[in-house]
Amino acid sequence: MAGNIPVSPLAPESFPDLPVIEGVTFATAQAGVKYKGRTDVMLALLAPGTTMTGVFTRSSTRSANVLDCQDKIGSDSDAGAAIIVNSGNSNAFTGSAGEGSVAAICAAVAEATGLPAERVFTSSTGVIGERLPHDRITAKVAELVENQDAGNMADAARAIMTTDTFPKGATETATLDGVEVKIAGFAKGSGMIAPDMATMLCYIFTDTAISREVLQQCLWLDNASTFNCVTVDGDTSTSDTVLVAATGKADMEPITDFADPRVRVFRDALHAVMKDLAIQIARDGEGATKLIEVQVTGANANGPAHRVAMAIANSPLVKTAVAGEDPNWGRIVMAVGKAGERAERDRLTIWFGDILVAENGWVAPSYTEEAGAAYMKRDEIVIRVDLGLDNGTATVWSCDLTHGYISINADYRS
């Protein structure tokens, strides 16, 4: 499985140096949930006073873990918190056994740490519909608590990988009224990545002192323009989770009001981390050989712009054309047409990067097939579409659809 898939050619050169975030420590273990010879569970422990926020898949068949996290995320606590994540089994569609597994894991972590079970957040990712052997995870909890280390974030990023071909990390700093705060996180995801996040898990940590209400609002807003703008295959996972934990250890007055001018500065950094991780997920799209950025402008509102961009980014015909380095812009016209949003042939303008391709309802006089074909040789393809209607805009990220995707997914489980 994951071990047999070559690293994506679009992978970053190296994993970034992630800083220590005061108030959070990590450990990983080999629990053998499904994979052998690699870590497959990670535990993060968060200091008392940490603010926990999250966004989750909208799937109607979401996993027991997601349901449990959603129940817990809306309250404050002074007790600290834990995040425990396993790869290899998603614990989704496992009936009441799935809920039992979550409860057993939470109880084991609570017992080993002294935290209330309501402050233990779990995620599981992997195959759907197979009972989670949670005893293999609970058997490792003591070891995970014992081995906690503030410098282990990169190991944690590796433990949650499934078909990912590289671990995904990102970090930024922000200066809030002279106080530097740190934001760092990691994510996994490479298939079943779609509009509403899809099998994507992401954990972000910051030492910023910020209230739950304000942090949750930041997360909602920035999620809309980052993780919700990534698509690999249009499929939506049962398990998507983004958790953001703020330990409050930075020496600053807490942010408690969304109108606080520091929010804008903090959000710029949070958004940068989320966007970096989101694009890394597209770069690790199953079988990806090219990153596709779709920019739509001139829609009658941002929502329609997003739907047109997603129609292009999800189109198998557009994605196979990119895979074949074929500047087949007619397929972009097709995808605009099928989006179900207002579009007028004669107002549409299409570019590959800065190359004007089509305008006024037809191919641009200056466009040459040679220029288009040369552009398509790049690793990173930007498709720009202006609908010529109004000011709605959206940017989304995807990857090409290749033989590699078929190979990975035609034998994922068997």
Next chain:
Amino acid sequence: MAGNIPVSPLAPESFPDLPVIEGVTFATAQAGVKYKGRTDVMLALLAPGTTMTGVFTRSSTRSANVLDCQDKIGSDSDAGAAIIVNSGNSNAFTGSAGEGSVAAICAAVAEATGLPAERVFTSSTGVIGERLPHDRITAKVAELVENQDAGNMADAARAIMTTDTFPKGATETATLDGVEVKIAGFAKGSGMIAPDMATMLCYIFTDTAISREVLQQCLWLDNASTFNCVTVDGDTSTSDTVLVAATGKADMEPITDFADPRVRVFRDALHAVMKDLAIQIARDGEGATKLIEVQVTGANANGPAHRVAMAIANSPLVKTAVAGEDPNWGRIVMAVGKAGERAERDRLTIWFGDILVAENGWVAPSYTEEAGAAYMKRDEIVIRVDLGLDNGTATVWSCDLTHGYISINADYRS
């Protein structure tokens, strides 16, 4: 291109014997629009008194031909009619040149036949965004008129193929108050086949005497449960067209009221022809090795059932699992969850054919992986999902997603 792709393993053993429909004749020619050494244009001529009806793509970037047909389809005429179709170039997104090409072709057919141009219906299928060399078609009109023959329907079916690997024909008879009427037609389509028909052209002919209003109503209704239930890749074409022509040559009182009891009998036969052609299109899905039928029951209405069925049928992860003969029913759960319709984990039941797979929110006790794996070896896979909510049902057809799809679409144009 088409010539290099092996015939789909799901193709019918042979093309059916299509009957002569009194009042309609066909001819084909090699116009060299794009393809060499094969026919690429067909002209059908319809006797005076023929009723013409049609349904078309809902794409907002539909082709000039579709726009022209839509303008013409709503009126009656005693003048007869013509249908002229070319393959190799879709004449879509070709600006005002596209409209000029349609007008030139209609004018040429009108001049050669004596028909008014308003009774000439055109379709074009193939690459988007390249100017249609319509003079190559108009140069063949005299030959096409000269060679008309009532027995040429099979040749016409071949002339409209693009990436199709086999021609698609179907026929039925119906007995209306003791009078036997015939229905026969042909279709093309193998990629870009999606919810709202996609690059699919279909022409159906009958000698039934029936008014335009009643025939159009029959076509709308039966299209909803046939061509709009086929999906290959979720992409929607700019050119989809289904035309039904009724010559009225059968010795019968014309049907002029939808409440006429003969309508039910006629519709059964029309529906059978349309369903047969729709499934043949799924059988010729680009790269298909397995036909997938998705049956959804127990939805809260038929519309939601259709959307859930389409979410399953369009899911790349479901389609690659079928390609890999992997009974990965978890991906079906995922697809139900992403459909955006009401679904409850614990009410969901899933079968492969007659094999109960999952119920009560989990794998069924009787299910074995061996049984599922054996079922997936079949050429025709039936996925049944009951949502357990109410009486909404839908059935849709699709095919698996294979390396063949990538090969065909990564070099369609270059």
